[in-house]
Amino acid sequence: MEQYKMKNVSKVYGQGNTKFVALNRINLKIKKGDFVVILGPSGSGKSTLLNLLSGIDKPTKGEIWFENKMISKYNDEKLRKYRKRYISFIFQNYHLIPCLNVKENIELSLKLTNQPIFKKEVFKLLKIENLKNKYPYQLSGGEMQRVAIARAIIKNPQVLFCDEPTGALDEKNGKVVLSLLKKINYKYKTTIILVTHNPSITYLANQVIYLKNGKIEKIKYPIKPNRRLA
Amino acid sequence: MFILLLNSLRSFFKKILQTIGLIVIIFIACLVYVALTLSFNSLEKNYNSYLINQNVEDLYVDVKVDSNQISIKDIDFSLVDTAGKDLIIRWLNNKNSLTYNELEELEIYLNKIKVIQNKQNTILKNMASTYNFIYEYQPSKVVKNSDKDIVCFSYEDSLSINKPYLLKGHLPKSSNEITISSSFAKKNKIKINDSYRLGDKMYKVVGYAYNPVYIYPMISFTNPFFDSAKNNVVYLTNEGFFKIDGITNNGYAIKFKNYKRKYILNSDSNDLMASFLKDKNIILSNESSARFERIVNFKNKIDTDKQIKKYFSYLLLGITIFIILIVLKKRIDEEKQTIGLLKILGFSKFSIILSYLFYPFICLLLGGSLGFIFGHMLQFLIINLYKSNFNIPFNYFYHFSLIKKGVMFLIFILVFTFLVLFLLLRKKSLVLLKDKGYLKINILNRFTNKLFSKLPFYRRFKLSIAFRSVIKLIMVSLIFFLTSLLIIFGMGISSLFKKTIDSIYKDMTFKYLVIFNYNVEQNDFYKNTDYLLSLEESIKKIGNKKVKEKVYIVGIDEKQNYFKVTDEKLTENDIVINDNLKKRYGLKIGDIVNISITNKIYSFKVKGFTKGSDDYYVYVDRYFLSKVLGYKNKVYNEIYSIDKKYQSMNNLSREEVTKINTILNLNDLKQGLQKQMASYVSIIYFLAFLSLIIALVIVLTISFSIVDENKVSISLLKVMGYSDKKISYLFLNVYFPFIVISYFLGVKVMEVLLKYILSILADDLKMDLVVSFSSFQIFIGLLFLLFIYNISIWLAKKSLVKVSLTEILKER
Ligand SMILES: Nc1ncnc2c1ncn2[C@@H]1O[C@H](COP(=O)(O)OP(=O)(O)O)[C@@H](O)[C@H]1O
């Protein structure tokens, strides 16, 4: 069953002379529990697509369906509730709150749900038990991203959006993060929608969407995901 | 360089709200400073030149003439009738031979032929060369017309000292012409050429004039409240003045030559005035001190106001610098990378800093010039405030020297900011480029986070935000603390005033208090009147303890209707004591108190106590006191009455009027007191209001800066699904507990402070002063502060709502 459906979705920034079509008539489907990678060069509209799916932004034209609801028609308040209930994010720059320690940063997300994942389990999964009382400035990039992932999954979201999650990390740490994401995808059946310009990440995906100049160039469905990783 | 300036100017328009806030605070600081400086300068100049132009007196004194000094050659008998001649000769032969009534008559005769005045004149003439002064005899008469009090002067008595200042029309030319106070004329709609009744005669108003001994309009110390609708100061001709009936005040205006005016009446120092006052013939009367106060009050008031102005200006200056720095620091934080890049590109640190100075410079220039211009306008308002309280003609002065001061102020702030920028931009360019500074938190933050780790999450979150910047926290707390102090001060003072007024007037059921010039032998009684005999004497001994304490001893009757002291009959040795004295010496019933009366010591036994929390009062039998003073019958020098005849002097006989010193109308007194106190309280509340506005601006600036600093975090929370309301609660409503704490700290501090001040005052005034606040008042004060706080949060929330969801996706 499809979790997301996009029908002829376009996104136009600006008006008149400065009009810029960031997404042009996008059609796609995403199944629940999928690991989707959106691949494309910088400026191709990946983040825009992510924003539309996650309810951060609204399309100029077209329909976006989440489960059986047309979220493209939602007002801001409904979108907010949608994000609160179903969605989590991971960003390239981690975005931890500086004056809160690790535990508190994670608590921020815990407050938004009634059915969180058991805290200890998350800490263990992400190997951050001994960072609990540290502050962001005391952490390395890889550690910060692991905390950010913990913050994202603790509320047990249905969909996890990742915008270039490894963009600011070295290769080793990048790999760790990716394998963690795969684990989460497998363990909690969380749909993962990951945006990247790095083609080498596609090995994780069971759907890869190639984006170029705001248009879908092609969609690939690689063979079943590599079981060994899970 | 051009590119740098452009970069700096960009932020001017980008952060338009912040820029406006900055300009507004500079504007306010400049406005207040310029307006106050200009108006105080003008006021002082006007005052000083007025004193010089009208040749205003240094002193007003009475001259004592001993009856032994008067001999037969001083008297021109051609001016008195045979009865008078007879009386005077009898008195000259034996100065103790006359009865009380005859003495009174004698005085009238002696006055008529100016015997005493001539004697006084020779005394002063002799002194004038020693002390180098000029003098002029300047009597005045008070006339009561229904509810109006009119003080009359002859302008011909003020030719060299205290010259009248004519505002309109001309001075009286004949005995039925008068000039009057312009404010009185305005309030009572009296025009020039109107006729006006004084006593039982009609006069023609020919002009308005100021009397320079009424610069600060005050009647006397016992009745300090001048109501310009009811109190009038009038000039007549000599002839007109002579003919009019009223309570007379005799005295001489003294103006020293080559003497720097003193603003405190003090006979203990070593200067010329003090040694003059030590002369045995010179007496300071009540009118002396009242006139002195009326003249110097302006100067003293300006001096204290100038102090307030100084501290207020410093406070505003500090706040302005603080806000400029916050804004600049924020900009530099935001543009660290740009600055790093600029450095790498080869721009010198100096030129970068200069370009950043451009922004505050423009704001200062804009806000400053606006403040300068509007300060000139505000000046008129402030001067008008004084004008309505003081009788001085005003000219406005322009002070171009202020521009110099303004430029200095500008340079000072720029240099200061330059230094701070220099410190901020110390770091190497690469460090700036890769800056991770936004992650840094201070030690306090970590400490408090630990400290509050048991609190619920959201509360902890808010505290973390609040402690993130200590300077902001201190600033908010401080301004709310100051505001609380002012609010509480206002509340305390107003409740104190109210209580004091109530306690003064609570037991007073009479309407008029009449004070006489001397002791009057009592021939008749009116049942709606209490007669009292009041003297100032001193206590010598209490029990076995020697003391020396000034005390008012009051003779009372067995039954007092309006001035209740005791229900019991007092015998010769009985004394009733007021609470204040009782408390001071811990007196009990039956204690023995020794009081000296006319240099003989009398012993009394305490029979009871009575209310009275100001000064020391004791009460004895009036008949006994009269006897002690050497009178056969009862005498009195004060009456408390509800008799309507004291409403207006027209109802009194000429004989009565000459005996009377003052008539106080209790209602007028109470209203005047209330008005005066209300005006004090309103000044305090006005300051509190200003301080609230400043608090609002500060919280607003700080809130905007919090939103700016936490843009990414705010965006994150929005993306996560937090509502705007919740986010604003988490990021903006962070100072709530600190404001509450500041407030209660303010309450406590002010309470202690007031107690301390009042204890000093109470000792001075011999009064029992207590302030207390009801918890309701305190609650209302807090509500007020929180209301202002919430307004600023509500305003800042608009900028928070504007933070975009995609802010978080921007690369940084
Ligand atoms: N808020 C916006 N206003 C105008 N143009 C935008 C905005 N956001 C993105 N764009 C433009 O849309 C295009 C796609 O942006 P984005 O989705 O961020 O690309 P990607 O994430 O693939 O690098 C870019 O060319 C970008 O300049």
Ligand SMILES: [Mg+2]
């Ligand atoms: Mg992108």
